[in-house]
Each structure stands twice: as C-alpha cells, then as structure tokens.
Amino acid sequence: MNFLEVESLSKVFGGVHAVEDLSFDFQAGAVHSIIGPNGAGKTTLLNLLTGIYSPSAGRIRFEGQDLTGLAPHEFARRGIARTFQNLQLFFNMSALENVMVGRHLHERCGLASALLRFPRLSREELACREEAAELMRYVGLARYLGTAADAMPYGALKRLEIARALATRPRLLLLDEPAAGLNPTEALELDQLIGRLTGRGVTVVLVEHNMHLVMGVSDHILVLDYGRKLAEGPAAAVREDPRVIEAYLGSAAAARNLGAAGAAPRAGIGP
Amino acid sequence: MSAQFVQFLLTGLTVGAIYALVALGFSIIYNASQVINFAQGEFVMIGGMATVWFAAAGVPYAAAIPLAVAAAAAVGLALEKFAVEPARGASVVTLIIITIGASIFLRGLATLIWDKQLHVLKPFSGDTPIVLGGATLLPQSLWVLGVSLAIVLALAWFFGRTLLGKAMLATSNNRLAAQLAGIRVRHVLALAFALSAALGAIAGILIAPIAFTSYDVGVMLGLKGFAAAILGGMGSGAGAVVGGIVLGIAETMSAGYISSAYKDAIALLAMLAVLFFLPSGLLGRRGTERV
Amino acid sequence: MAARFATPRAGGMAALAALIALLPLGLRNDYFYDVAILVGLNAIVCVGLNLLVGYAGQISLGHAGFFGIGAYGSAILATRYGWPPLAAMLAATLAAAAIAFAVGRPILRLRGHYLAMATLALGVIVYMVISTEDRFTGGPDGMTVAPLAIGGWALRDPRLWYWVVGALLLAAVWFALNLIDSPTGRALRALHGSEVAAEVVGVDATRHKVMVFVVSAVYASIAGSLNAHFSGFITPAKVTFLHSIELVTMVVFGGMASTFGAVVGAAALTTLPQVLTPLKDYEMMVLGAVMMGTMIFMPRGVVPSLQALLTRRRDAAAAAAAPAPRPGDGQ
Ligand SMILES: Nc1ncnc2c1ncn2[C@@H]1O[C@H](COP(=O)(O)OP(=O)(O)OP(=O)(O)O)[C@@H](O)[C@H]1O
Ligand SMILES: [Mg+2]
Numbered sequence: 001m002n003f004l005e006v007e008s009l010s011k012v013f014g015g016v017h018a019v020e021d022l023s024f025d026f027q028a029g030a031v032h033s034i035i036g037p038n039g040a041g042k043t044t045l046l047n048l049l050t051g052i053y054s055p056s057a058g059r060i061r062f063e064g065q066d067l068t069g070l071a072p073h074e075f076a077r078r079g080i081a082r083t084f085q086n087l088q089l090f091f092n093m094s095a096l097e098n099v100m101v102g103r104h105l106h107e108r109c110g111l112a113s114a115l116l117r118f119p120r121l122s123r124e125e126l127a128c129r130e131e132a133a134e135l136m137r138y139v140g141l142a143r144y145l146g147t148a149a150d151a152m153p154y155g156a157l158k159r160l161e162i163a164r165a166l167a168t169r170p171r172l173l174l175l176d177e178p179a180a181g182l183n184p185t186e187a188l189e190l191d192q193l194i195g196r197l198t199g200r201g202v203t204v205v206l207v208e209h210n211m212h213l214v215m216g217v218s219d220h221i222l223v224l225d226y227g228r229k230l231a232e233g234p235a236a237a238v239r240e241d242p243r244v245i246e247a248y249l250g251s252a253a254a255a256r257n258l259g260a261a262g263a264a265p266r267a268g269i270g271p
Numbered sequence: 272m273s274a275q276f277v278q279f280l281l282t283g284l285t286v287g288a289i290y291a292l293v294a295l296g297f298s299i300i301y302n303a304s305q306v307i308n309f310a311q312g313e314f315v316m317i318g319g320m321a322t323v324w325f326a327a328a329g330v331p332y333a334a335a336i337p338l339a340v341a342a343a344a345a346v347g348l349a350l351e352k353f354a355v356e357p358a359r360g361a362s363v364v365t366l367i368i369i370t371i372g373a374s375i376f377l378r379g380l381a382t383l384i385w386d387k388q389l390h391v392l393k394p395f396s397g398d399t400p401i402v403l404g405g406a407t408l409l410p411q412s413l414w415v416l417g418v419s420l421a422i423v424l425a426l427a428w429f430f431g432r433t434l435l436g437k438a439m440l441a442t443s444n445n446r447l448a449a450q451l452a453g454i455r456v457r458h459v460l461a462l463a464f465a466l467s468a469a470l471g472a473i474a475g476i477l478i479a480p481i482a483f484t485s486y487d488v489g490v491m492l493g494l495k496g497f498a499a500a501i502l503g504g505m506g507s508g509a510g511a512v513v514g515g516i517v518l519g520i521a522e523t524m525s526a527g528y529i530s531s532a533y534k535d536a537i538a539l540l541a542m543l544a545v546l547f548f549l550p551s552g553l554l555g556r557r558g559t560e561r562v
Numbered sequence: 563m564a565a566r567f568a569t570p571r572a573g574g575m576a577a578l579a580a581l582i583a584l585l586p587l588g589l590r591n592d593y594f595y596d597v598a599i600l601v602g603l604n605a606i607v608c609v610g611l612n613l614l615v616g617y618a619g620q621i622s623l624g625h626a627g628f629f630g631i632g633a634y635g636s637a638i639l640a641t642r643y644g645w646p647p648l649a650a651m652l653a654a655t656l657a658a659a660a661i662a663f664a665v666g667r668p669i670l671r672l673r674g675h676y677l678a679m680a681t682l683a684l685g686v687i688v689y690m691v692i693s694t695e696d697r698f699t700g701g702p703d704g705m706t707v708a709p710l711a712i713g714g715w716a717l718r719d720p721r722l723w724y725w726v727v728g729a730l731l732l733a734a735v736w737f738a739l740n741l742i743d744s745p746t747g748r749a750l751r752a753l754h755g756s757e758v759a760a761e762v763v764g765v766d767a768t769r770h771k772v773m774v775f776v777v778s779a780v781y782a783s784i785a786g787s788l789n790a791h792f793s794g795f796i797t798p799a800k801v802t803f804l805h806s807i808e809l810v811t812m813v814v815f816g817g818m819a820s821t822f823g824a825v826v827g828a829a830a831l832t833t834l835p836q837v838l839t840p841l842k843d844y845e846m847m848v849l850g851a852v853m854m855g856t857m858i859f860m861p862r863g864v865v866p867s868l869q870a871l872l873t874r875r876r877d878a879a880a881a882a883a884a885p886a887p888r889p890g891d892g893q
Contacts, residue, residue: 089759090755092751093751101765116740125744168764309678364619378850494683
C-alpha cells in the first residue's frame with residue numbers, strides 16, 4: 001500500500017487541461033517536491049489533493065482510502081493539510097486564533113455545549129490555546145502570539161499558514177510556494193523548518209520555484225509541464241534530465257527561476 | 272391552440288419584455304462593476320412616476336418621456352458617483368447594503384416629491400383592443416414589444432459594433448487590461464449606470480399604461496428583473512432577454528391555469544430553483560473559483 | 563490569561579444588566595415601556611442575525627420571514643386553535659428552525675449577491691403566504707392575538723413585559739457570547755475570513771453555516787412570537803422585505819461581529835422613528851441614508867469603531883508613558 005497514490009488524474013477548465021492523465025505514488029516520511037514552469041498545473045494538483053477541486057477524471061488514494069470526490073474537510077479529517085500560494089488567512093482574527101482554528105477537528109464541541117459554555121469546554125479551550133502557542137513558537141512566531149493577523153509582515157504570515165496546517169496534526173502536508181516573497185534569511189529558516197517536519201512524522205509535498213530550496217530538501221522530485229508528468233525521480237537525477245532542462249530553459253520561467261534561487265543563483269537546474 | 276392560450280402567451284410576452292429590459296439593466300451594471308444593483312427597480316419606478324408627473328403638468332409625451340428617461344439616467348449617474356464609487360473594493364455585503372440603502376432612499380424621496388397613490392398613464396395610442404385569433408392585444412402591448420425589440424437590437428449593435436460598446440465589454444472581461452489599453456474605466460462605470468437606469472426607466476414608462484405605477488412598483492419589478500437575469504445567466508445579454516421572456520410567459524400561464532394568488536411567487540421560486548440547480552443560468556458562462 | 567479574556571464579556575453583560583435594571587427610572591409612561599420592549603425584541607433578533615451576518619459573514623435579507631413565522635405561528639395556534647401560548651410559541655419556534663434547516667443547505671451554498679437575493683426571495687415568499695392565506699392569518703388586515711397566559715394568569719402589564727423581555731435579551735446575549743467564544747464560534751469567524759482555508763483545516767462549511775442560520779432563525783422566531791403576544795395584534799407589515807432590511811441595518815449600524823453592537827444598533831434604529839415622528843414622511847429617506855452613510859463612512863459600525871478609537875487612545879497613552887520602541891515590530 002502506497003502512502004499517496006494518484007491515478008490518471010485530470011482536471012479540465014473549459015478548454016484548458018490544467019492537469020492531464022497524471023499518475024504517481026508518494027512514499028511516507030520523505031520530502032517530495034513538485035516543480036514546473038508557471039501554469040504547469042502545480043496549484044491545481046494541490047487543489048485536487050485537498051478536495052477543493054473535484055477531478056474531471058482519475059482517482060486519489062491516501063493510506064489506502066479512496067478520497068476521490070470527497071469535500072475538503074473530509075481530506076483534512078483523513079490527515080492532509082496545506083498552505084496556499086496566495087495567502088488564505090483569517091484576517092479577522094489574531095494570529096493565535098488562526099492556529100487555534102487548525103485544531104478544529106480535534107475539539108469536541110456541540111452546539112449545546114457552545115451555547116451554555118460547559119466547564120469542560122473552558123478547560124479544553126485552555127489546552128487548545130496552549131498547543132496553538134506551542135506551534136507558533138515551533139515555526140518561529142513566538143513574538144507574534146498576541147498580534148492580530150492583519151498586522152503581521154508577509155514572511156510571518158507564510159509561517160502562520162504552516163503553523164495552522166500543523167495544528168490539524170496532518171500526516172501529509174502540502175506547501176504551495178512557501179518561499180515565494182521571502183528574503184534569503186527567511187528562506188534558509190524555511191529550509192530548516194521543512195527538515196524538522198519530517199522528524200515529526202509529517203510527509204511533505206513542496207511546490208516551489210526556488211531551486212536552491214528544492215534541491216536542498218527534496219528526497220524525490222516530480223516535474224510537471226502543461227499538466228503532464230515530464231520527469232520523476234531523486235533530485236540528482238531530475239537535475240540532469242535533459243527534458244527538464246529544456247522545459248525550464250525553453251520557457252520564460254527560466255529567468256525567474258534562476259533569480260528566485262537568490263543567494264545561490266547557479267544552484268538551479270543545470271550543470 | 273385555444274384562444275385562451277394565445278391570450279396568455281401574448282400577455283406573457285408583454286410582461287416578459289419588460290422583465291427583459293430590467294434584467295438587461297442588471298447585467299450591464301454587473302458586467303461593468305461586478306455589483307448587483309439592488310436599486311435597479313427604482314429606475315423603473317422613476318421612469319413611470321416621472322412621466323405621469325410631467326404628463327399631469329401638461330407636457331406632451333414626446334417631451335415627457337425623454338425627460339423622465341433623462342431624470343432616471345441622472346439618478347443612475349449620481350448613484351454611481353456618490354454611493355458605489357466611494358465604496359470601491361468594499362465587501363459584497365457592504366455594496367449590497369449601499370445599493371439597498373439607495374433604493375429605500377429613492378423610494379422615500381418619491382413619496383415626498385410625488386405621493387403614495389396608484390397612478391395610471393394614458394396609453395400611447397388609445398386602448399381599442401386589437402383582436403388576434405380570438406385573443407385581444409392592447410395597442411400598448413405592441414409598443415412594449417416593438418420598443419423592447421428595438422432596444423435589444425440597438426444594444427446588440429452597440430456592444431458588437433461600436434468602439435465604446437467594445438470598451439465596455441473589455442472592461443467587464445478584464446478591468447486591468449482594459450485600463451492598460453487606455454480605456455477610462457471610471458467613465459465606463461458611469462456610462463453603465465446611466466445606460467442601465469435609462470433601460471429601467473423605459474421599462475417603467477412602457478408598462479405604466481398597462482399596470483398601475485406607484486412609489487413602490489420598483490420592489491417587485493426589480494426582483495423579477497433580477498430573477499430573469501439569473502434565469503438567463505447573470506451577465507449574459509441574450510440570457511437576460513431569454514430569461515425575461517421565459518419568466519413572463521411562465522408567470523402568466525401559471526396565473527391563468529393554476530392560481531393567480533401566487534403569481535408573484537412563481538418568479539421567486541423559479542429564481543431559487545435556478546440558483547440551486549443551475550447556478551450559471553440558461554446561457555451564462557460556467558467557471559470554477561480560483562484559489 | 564483566562565481572566566483577561568473573560569473580562570470584556572463579563573463587563574459587557576454586567577453593563578447591559580445594569581442598564582436594563584436602571585432604565586425603568588427613565589420610563590415615564592406606558593408608551594415609553596412599549597418602545598423599550600420593542601427595542602428589546604428587535605435587539606434579540608439582531609443579536610441572532612449578527613451571528614449569521616457579522617460573525618459567519620453570510621448575508622440574510624429575509625429574516626423578517628422567520629420573525630413572521632414565529633409571530634403568526636404562535637398567534638394562529640394560540641388564538642385560532644386555543645393552544646396554551648407557551649406551547650404555541652414552542653411549536654412556532656420548532657417550525658422556524660425546521661424551515662431554516664430545510665432551506666439552509668441549498669441557500670447557504672450560494673455566496674454574496676446570490677445569497678442575498680435567495681434569502682430575500684425566501685422572506686418575500688413567507689410574506690406572500692401570510693398575506694394570501696387570510697383564513698388563518700387575516701390577510702393584509704392582520705389578526706388579533708391572545709395574550710401570553712401561563713395557567714390562568716395573563717401577562718398584560720407592559721411593566722411586567724419589560725422585565726420578561728429584558729431577561730430574555732440578557733439570555734440571548736449570553737448565549738451569543740458563549741457561542742462566539744467557543745470552537746464553533748471560531749469556526750464561524752474563520753468561514754468569514756476565508757472559507758476555503760476553513761474547509762482545508764476541517765471545518766464543514768455547510769454544516770456550520772446551516773447551524774448558525776438555524777440559530778439566528780430561532781432568535782428571530784422567538785422575538786416574533788413575543789411581539790405578537792405582547793401587542794395583541796399582528797399584521798404582515800412586520801414580515802415585509804423592508805423589515806428585513808431594517809433588521810440588517812440595525813446590525814451593520816451597531817457593528818458587524820459585535821454582539822453589543824447589535825443591541826446598540828437595535829436601540830438606535832428602533833427609537834429613531836419615535837424621535838422623528840414629526841418628520842414621519844422622511845422616515846424612509848433617513849433609513850436609506852443611514853444605510854449608505856454607515857457603509858461609506860463607518861463600514862465597521864458604531865461599536866467596533868468606538869472600540870478601535872479607545873484602543874488607539876490607550877495604546878498612544880501607553881506609548882507616551884514608555885517611550886522605548888517595541889522590539890521587532892519594525893521589520
Ligand atoms: N479555477 C480555474 N479556472 C480556470 N482555469 C484555471 C483555474 N485554475 C487554474 N487554471 C488554469 O490552469 C492552468 C494551471 O494553473 P496552476 O495555477 O495550477 O499553475 P501553477 O503550476 O500553480 O503555476 P504557478 O507556478 O504560476 O503558480 C493555468 O493555465 C491556469 O490558467
Ligand atoms: Mg501555483
């Protein structure tokens with residue numbers, strides 16, 4: 001039984017095949033990266049893997065269970081969490097509360113106990129608050145514990161999304177361009193954070209244009225182009241793959257990718 | 272076909288044409304600004320009431336009607352400038368409350384300038400019914416159908432053939448790109464509100480000799496115009512016309528054959544059914560929200 | 563920490579209770595009591611509606627419909643069928659909850675303008691049924707309603723009604739505050755912030771929306787039943803679209819996502835027409851202007867705007883007292 005199995009997955013928007021006949025297996029306990037030029041279908045794939053879009057065709061199996069067609073909250077219940085390329089935070093709440101929402105699945109709270117404020121609820125709230133604060137410290141947001149989400153800088157918000165996702169206690173965590181918009185120091189910290197995640201028993205799927213980050217942390221890389229699988233394998237092999245090099249150099253994305261590698265521009269794809 | 276059926280069909284077409292005009296007004300504003308203008312029905316009211324008022328003051332129709340349409344268009348411009356524009360970028364709920372506030376304000380203003388009575392406008396060319404295969408047709412119905420048809424054709428020409436119309440369509444497709452191409456988006460918005468107000472006012476004037484008009488006719492006519500727009504697919508011009516006609520006929524038929532007590536509920540139920548089961552309407556574009 | 567978070571709610575509850583207890587000192591005659599009771603009933607509706615609109619971010623332009631179901635349900639059962647009023651009220655409340663539950667699922671899948679129009683249609687349909695089925699409802703002329711009687715004793719004195727409504731308002735506020743402070747309430751606010759993000763952390767959006775829709779319908783229905791029994795007469799005027807709009811305006815004027823704001827909004831907009839009676843003809847224009855003005859100039863509403871102002875003052879004072887820069891906020 002594979003950890004995550006994707007079988008002939010497709011998603012069509014009007015005439016655009018954003019993901020087309022895609023199949024792959026991911027193993028538990030590793031860092032998998034998904035790379036590809038802009039518009040390759042990476043975000044669409046994550047949306048399919050979290051139930052936000054339902055596939056036009058194909059199946060998704062996670063830990064042996066078929067999740068195809070389920071609602072997003074069912075994907076979360078099964079242990080899949082994610083962050084978003086364009087921030088999706090609860091800007092009407094404090095940073096801490098954002099993370100507390102992530103604990104939603106693990107709280108027993110019926111309507112009656114909510115309306116009447118049973119004492120048990122207050123105790124659980126305290127524990128929830130504690131755990132959320134702990135997660136914020138874990139991702140390096142200790143100083144923002146009392147801050148409103150809409151008063152935080154961009155880099156911190158990216159991490160807040162990771163803390164919120166971790167609060168669901170996922171076994172699979174999907175990160176959509178977590179390094180985009182971060183400065184080199186922040187990107188380095190992210191690198192270390194991802195390394196620590198696997199130690200927590202979380203399998204990571206990383207969608208990223210920052211090749212420095214990708215090559216540093218990935219055990220396995222999947223390359224998409226026009227919604228199809230272009231190549232797949234260990235980082236070293238993918239890096240040398242001529243098709244991958246061509247897809248990157250042949251696209252306008254190449255310049256951006258090399259630039260995005262930031263501190264080590266030549267560490268991108270290529271010799 | 273029985274004479275009764277023909278009668279219902281003709282009546283349905285007439286009210287359907289009115290709904291279509293109101294629905295077109297909704298669609299034009301929606302396309303230009305992504306706002307559903309809850310005050311759309313008030314344009315209908317202003318058209319009818321202002322014409323009644325001018326006519327009572329002795330102004331001939333040839334002048335009263337253009338004056339009423341111009342008044343409504345001016346109100347449309349003011350609505351855009353003073354209520355919608357200041358709230359650019361605000362949440363949907365905010366915009367809804369602003370346009371509803373505007374509609375209630377206009378209704379209140381109408382009771383002050385005019386009154387709370389029912390009024391009827393004298394038909395444009397008499398009220399001797401025309402007999403048609405056992406059914407009768409009021410000359411005013413011909414006015415409604417003829418003018419509506421002319422307007423639909425004129426709009427099709429405007430959006431399909433003129434530079435200004437194409438600029439408006441471009442703005443609705445992609446605001447930023449339109450701006451970069453040198454289109455003055457603010458002017459397009461103002462034009463959309465004025466145009467949509469004029470359409471509403473014309474609908475209100477055309478129907479006033481057949482149905483009564485009063486300060487609060489806009490509520491129901493606005494709602495039905497919206498239902499028609501939804502039925503056809505919000506934002507689609509052809510959809511608005513089809514939606515209006517289908518709704519008008521469905522309403523008249525069910526009132527005639529089933530029960531007239533719930534005539535007005537038909538439009539609402541149809542709208543709910545479309546929203547639940549066919550959210551993009553008969554002719555609308557379907558899309559998946561991007562994340 | 564717990565104490566810090568408990569204070570504003572406890573403080574607010576205490577202030578509201580004190581206000582309700584002391585207000586009668588200023589109520590000179592029965593007319594004043596009538597207005598105060600009306601404020602209380604509207605406030606109950608608004609506290610419930612605010613859970614839906616302000617916290618969960620789901621607009622409803624049809625809540626007068628639930629008010630009407632409560633009012634007419636209770637009135638018809640108690641007056642035409644001789645049910646004990648409390649049983650009639652309970653049945654009407656259950657009916658409102660059942661209807662809200664049944665229509666909630668398809669309606670709350672809609673968003674924005676579509677949700678607004680669908681709830682509007684729902685409210686108008688309830689209005690149409692009430693004004694058409696005159697055998698039961700008396701149609702547009704309305705119907706008389708039996709007083710609220712418990713056993714053989716009928717509650718008629720407005721001074722007693724005042725305390726009943728006051729106590730119920732306190733309870734309504736307390737329940738609402740509890741809900742908002744619970745994990746369920748947090749999930750509702752999360753839906754407002756980002757529905758897709760709430761869903762991917764496991765919040766069942768539809769279930770939560772339907773739940774809060776039902777809760778707000780129950781609030782409106784109970785207030786409707788009480789209103790019918792209190793005034794002894796009910797007409798469809800309370801079930802119109804305009805009344806739905808008035809309710810939403812109270813919520814946004816007082817302040818969305820503020821329970822005490824809902825109470826303030828209800829108080830302000832219920833007493834305004836009483837103050838403006840000499841200007842009765844301008845009532846609609848004033849209502850429309852208040853709606854537009856609030857949204858354009860004070861989109862967060864009175865209470866949150868005042869709160870923000872106070873917090874800023876306090877922060878400024880604190881900064882003046884301790885001029886050292888706060889570390890780390892610069893980046
Ligand atoms: N909701 C949608 N409706 C229509 N088309 C869509 C939608 N979402 C994505 N697409 C299209 O699908 C294709 C893949 O988009 P996607 O966002 O998945 O790419 P990506 O690999 O994440 O790109 P990037 O690196 O720029 O984030 C694009 O052509 C895009 O325009
Ligand atoms: Mg993407």
